[in-house]
Amino acid sequence: MVRMATAAESFVLAIGTKKGLWLATSRDRQEWSLTGPHFLMSEIPSIGIDTREGRTRILVGVRSPHWGPTVAHSDDLGATWTEPEQGAIKFPEDTGAAVERVWQIYPDAESRPGVVWAGAEPISLWKSTDGGEHFELNRGLWDHPHRSEWGAGYGGAAAHSIVVAPSGETVHVAMSTGGVYRSADGGTSWEARNKGISAYFMPDPNPEFGQCVHKIAADAAVEGRLYAQNHHGVYRTDDNADSWNSIAGGLPADFGFVMLTHPRRDGTAWVIPLKADGERIPPDGRLAVHRTDDAGNTWKRLSSGLPEHEYNSVLRDAASVDTAEPAGVYFGTRGGAVYASADEGETFSEVASHLPDVLCVRAAVVAGA
Amino acid sequence: MLLPSVLQPLAGGLSVLTTPADGPVTVASLLDAVASDYAVLGRRLRDETGALRRYVNIYIDGDEVRRLQGLDTEVMPGQEVLVIQSVAGG
Numbered sequence: 001m002v003r004m005a006t007a008a009e010s011f012v013l014a015i016g017t018k019k020g021l022w023l024a025t026s027r028d029r030q031e032w033s034l035t036g037p038h039f040l041m042s043e044i045p046s047i048g049i050d051t052r053e054g055r056t057r058i059l060v061g062v063r064s065p066h067w068g069p070t071v072a073h074s075d076d077l078g079a080t081w082t083e084p085e086q087g088a089i090k091f092p093e094d095t096g097a098a099v100e101r102v103w104q105i106y107p108d109a110e111s112r113p114g115v116v117w118a119g120a121e122p123i124s125l126w127k128s129t130d131g132g133e134h135f136e137l138n139r140g141l142w143d144h145p146h147r148s149e150w151g152a153g154y155g156g157a158a159a160h161s162i163v164v165a166p167s168g169e170t171v172h173v174a175m176s177t178g179g180v181y182r183s184a185d186g187g188t189s190w191e192a193r194n195k196g197i198s199a200y201f202m203p204d205p206n207p208e209f210g211q212c213v214h215k216i217a218a219d220a221a222v223e224g225r226l227y228a229q230n231h232h233g234v235y236r237t238d239d240n241a242d243s244w245n246s247i248a249g250g251l252p253a254d255f256g257f258v259m260l261t262h263p264r265r266d267g268t269a270w271v272i273p274l275k276a277d278g279e280r281i282p283p284d285g286r287l288a289v290h291r292t293d294d295a296g297n298t299w300k301r302l303s304s305g306l307p308e309h310e311y312n313s314v315l316r317d318a319a320s321v322d323t324a325e326p327a328g329v330y331f332g333t334r335g336g337a338v339y340a341s342a343d344e345g346e347t348f349s350e351v352a353s354h355l356p357d358v359l360c361v362r363a364a365v366v367a368g369a
Numbered sequence: 370m371l372l373p374s375v376l377q378p379l380a381g382g383l384s385v386l387t388t389p390a391d392g393p394v395t396v397a398s399l400l401d402a403v404a405s406d407y408a409v410l411g412r413r414l415r416d417e418t419g420a421l422r423r424y425v426n427i428y429i430d431g432d433e434v435r436r437l438q439g440l441d442t443e444v445m446p447g448q449e450v451l452v453i454q455s456v457a458g459g
Contacts, residue, residue: 064413065424066413066422066424066425066454066455067376067413067414067422067425067454068412068413068416068422070412083409085408085409086408086412087408087409087412087417090412090417091417091418093417093418096418097418098416098417098418098420099416099417
């Protein structure tokens, strides 16, 4: 069933690449119109689409290899962009640190308007209360005693996943490499929460922290349930990350970067497996999304509409869902192809091809456009 | 200070910025003056620690300041300071 946008709304898909941002709009999630590139020759590793307060604000992490990182936002679907004069995100002087790249922009819940979280490299968590125009460093995580032992994944050392529980008190962040950390007090203090997640690449394969988690996402309806795609390993927790259990059975590979969850339905999540750490291609060169509807007990392979052969990988934030019914699923490859599904992954169509490497995609149902 | 074309929109379209000086000033203080007038331009050249961004090169009379005294290098009145992005990227 094709879900059309109402007369007053449309679908927006923001595509962040290594060389700029493209914005796609659609009425039916089948036919798309693209504009771009915005920020040509700057990479766009993070995007947040904030549809709260009756406004659509697109926030982007921008990074030029020459001119550094910044955060910009647009309230008119990309027609104009604003960058705060003094910068939206910068380390306090006493830290002696400088932002290298903004990896994650996460608008908080409807009940907390104006609150936007960000994850950055070096490993750091940030919070804005003015819609992403100014961010403040989370000192609890920055001053964490484990910091000196956190490492850098291939892409850099960053906090790349942020999950805030509906109450706002429980916050999970995931970092590469360091693993999953949880705050039970709204971000004041943090504890490593990686029990059950393997770190096979370390002398102790079951350390308290040091895991290379690639992405975490919260179940839509079951509080305390999260899913994790790890550097080899797919996991679920039902106790707010006190313990994790493998749900990789039924998948063709337990490696990959993507973890998506349904906007409303419990038990539904998507991954895009890659064969292995040492072979970062879709298994057998055949690209497919896998969806579970029972919290990881079983998985369904979904590839209708996807190319027969594909040897590019899909990065951790190069996938997204929208909030429509049925939910849309979107992803882009490092080969510059972008796909959309209007039926939760059952069928895909190509939105764009031959773009630069896709680093991040985010989709939303927005007013107007 | 001569700016590359890609940065000129951040300086109100100017390709050359000048600052009054009675005597020698350091590159750092020159960049402070630039950042005071054009904050975004200032952040493009230096990070929040004050360090020159890795792929930004600043030349004084043909010498790159990293081979001199870095941002403490003194600029004499009338000297040209050239900002060039280094060859990088892919």
